[in-house]
Amino acid sequence: MASMSTTAFPKTTTTPPFLSHPLAKPDSLIAATVSFPRSRTLPRRRATTTLRVRSALIQPDGGKLVELVVPEPRRREKKHEAADLPRVKLTEVDLQWTHVLSEGWASPLRGFMRESEFLQTLHFNSLRLDDGSVVNMSVPIVLAIDDEQKALVGGSKSVALVDADDNPIAILSDIEIYKHPKEERIARTWGTTAPGLPYAEEAITNAGNWLIGGDLEVLEPVKYNDGLDRFRLSPFELRKELEKRGADAVFAFQLRNPVHNGHALLMTDTRRRLLEMGYKNPILLLHPLGGFTKADDVPLSWRMKQHEKVLEDGVLDPETTVVSIFPSPMLYAGPTEVQWHAKARINAGANFYIVGRDPAGMGHPVEKRDLYDADHGKKVLSMAPGLERLNILPFRVAAYDKTQGKMAFFDPSRAQDFLFISGTRMRGLAKNKESPPDGFMCPGGWKVLVDYYDSLSLTGNTRLPEKVPV
């Protein structure tokens, strides 16, 4: 499993091998660090158009951040409009994608994909824009409907997207309905059609035979009311926060697992290296994924609790770290998905992306092996069209160094000194309320994990509901 392996920079002290673009220093900014944002006091998107975004952060794909939430003054009118339209019901994953689209993580995409975008994504992992430029887009962001829904839509040019309780969420207009080639979509996205792919089982196999694309207008900012909405900063809000902190380099760390000291080592080491390169104020975007995850991953609420402890315990510096939730569902599509993870962070202002062993990977659902070659993710990322502007930071594996009693970059010349603690092993320890070796994870963070597995065993080893106070 990729998830728990920790990681290090390649040994070379010259240009990292996968740095896809020469390191360019932005104009220097006055450094002004503020602490980890505790609450969402920032004014919302549309209300803040007077705030001038400084040009030092990397430009969003397509040059302008897409925002698809209807401005406050027009919401009433739009809701009336939605009430008269044919309805398409959104699943939980559909709603997550609606959220993703609405905040411009997929900029310049302005709605669920039409066929031309879907085909470009499947075949080229990128979209060609009208001006001839290319942006990365490796995972299909599509909305499936079944035959019955298609019949209901009839000749309408717009539809209302509604949640499970029929509340209107969005309008999709200038729609295009086209066939949903499920097998082909799965094969080209995952490189396998083996049964048991978590996302495919959740959102594709039993989905409708049609896809509906169009321009999206979301009626209200998407909220989950799970106590975590304050961590769900949009790309616009993140950019504002990063500006406020005076970031002159932003390095993003995608994760869907508890943070241990190997991760922390990597993140602090990255910051050190960026300082060495001459940046004055590199900021870490610690960006746990918040959408759909597979059943044996630790749920978001517990992970956030754990991340909070890690910051409290001083493992990471709150002054130079922004923790925020990335609202995308998880596909476990390895080299295809890692491009999406990186591309979305460009839109949030990151110009450095950390990539480790087997990103977004998992075990093969049928065969006894990893689904992807552990090195393909970083290789594909370094070659991906539309990601040339992003500096890719690959790293080697880290492990528990028994001689130092802490996580350290693995040194193959003294392999016997290192202990690899896999995700399976970590889960086993936490389930049995055993302690990991000292220095593997801060005690506060470990306690959260033990509590999680403890609560799980009470409910018969299935995943708990997401709502846990952070």
Add this chain to the structure above:
Amino acid sequence: MASMSTTAFPKTTTTPPFLSHPLAKPDSLIAATVSFPRSRTLPRRRATTTLRVRSALIQPDGGKLVELVVPEPRRREKKHEAADLPRVKLTEVDLQWTHVLSEGWASPLRGFMRESEFLQTLHFNSLRLDDGSVVNMSVPIVLAIDDEQKALVGGSKSVALVDADDNPIAILSDIEIYKHPKEERIARTWGTTAPGLPYAEEAITNAGNWLIGGDLEVLEPVKYNDGLDRFRLSPFELRKELEKRGADAVFAFQLRNPVHNGHALLMTDTRRRLLEMGYKNPILLLHPLGGFTKADDVPLSWRMKQHEKVLEDGVLDPETTVVSIFPSPMLYAGPTEVQWHAKARINAGANFYIVGRDPAGMGHPVEKRDLYDADHGKKVLSMAPGLERLNILPFRVAAYDKTQGKMAFFDPSRAQDFLFISGTRMRGLAKNKESPPDGFMCPGGWKVLVDYYDSLSLTGNTRLPEKVPV
């Protein structure tokens, strides 16, 4: 099945919808038509470096046509070198790819793919060159070896590629051996992993677990000695022939089936339209595929015999048609493969590419449906990275017009007047020695087909050996 449907331009007389690039007229050339090349009197590649290729033809991908046949004076030395190297045995399909690479159809590729090229092909259907430009490359051109062969290669930096009889064919140098992810390769190339894909069964499923990439040097021009070598013009030779004929537009027609009058209608209509656009001398490159095909396709030798009759019978004008064999194997990979078919023809000098319904498609090997959406091929082709320079000419279906007694562009307003003759139906008629409707195919061409199926029935309904005099 795509193969037998005939085709027409879209009705619009303005810019065709999938014309990916504005029509640019090359400098005008003196028109000088010559007849259909009967024999290979053209001097071979390396001997003709003094011939100046005129700049009017479209430039090869990467700017320069790759040629990997060792020049005559160095062959003896290279054969000695090969004799001392570890040997890798080529299958029939491997040999066809060696041929393809040696003549620069895959320019700027200089050998079997290394992992970086393989990954770019799988994920992006294109390769980024050192200068940042992008060329199309949608199908993996790779060489598989098994564990035993890998062990034999050991730490050698070069290997000799040998044929079934151990004759040295080529040297592969500066080699890289990497894992052969068969399932992923199949899934990403075909969009399915269903058993029964002809190319996968022939060349992947039972192939070795490793791929070996490197720089190729072919010791002699690849020959098949099947009476058809004279039709196998290399891109270099085709360019010379097209120059000689004074072509100011070259339109390529890929096929792997007998030519009927629907095809002919399309090709002559394309020429007419190119003349209307202002070209003075558009030349048709009628370019049957010569490599591996599936068992129920008509074998190359019979197809060439049939194509010859079509030209003899005056259905196509020999003065403005070049018939030549495209040495690639057939993958039946639909939208992925059609890009390869188009890209290779750029390297041969074609700046127009005709694309019909479901190019390179076939029936799903397991389900009762076509493997690909019939329109995806032309859509994907029109959006493919690296093919921007090529003018894509899509066309509508043609059918037998009963009121005119000939093949005509299908007119949906009088659908009842048209008869669609599928490949299956055509094969059925030929097998039963029945005649198709008058005007479906020239009598000489039809007779070849009847003879083919006749000869088949004598051998128990399996495909005949390829060697049939043309």
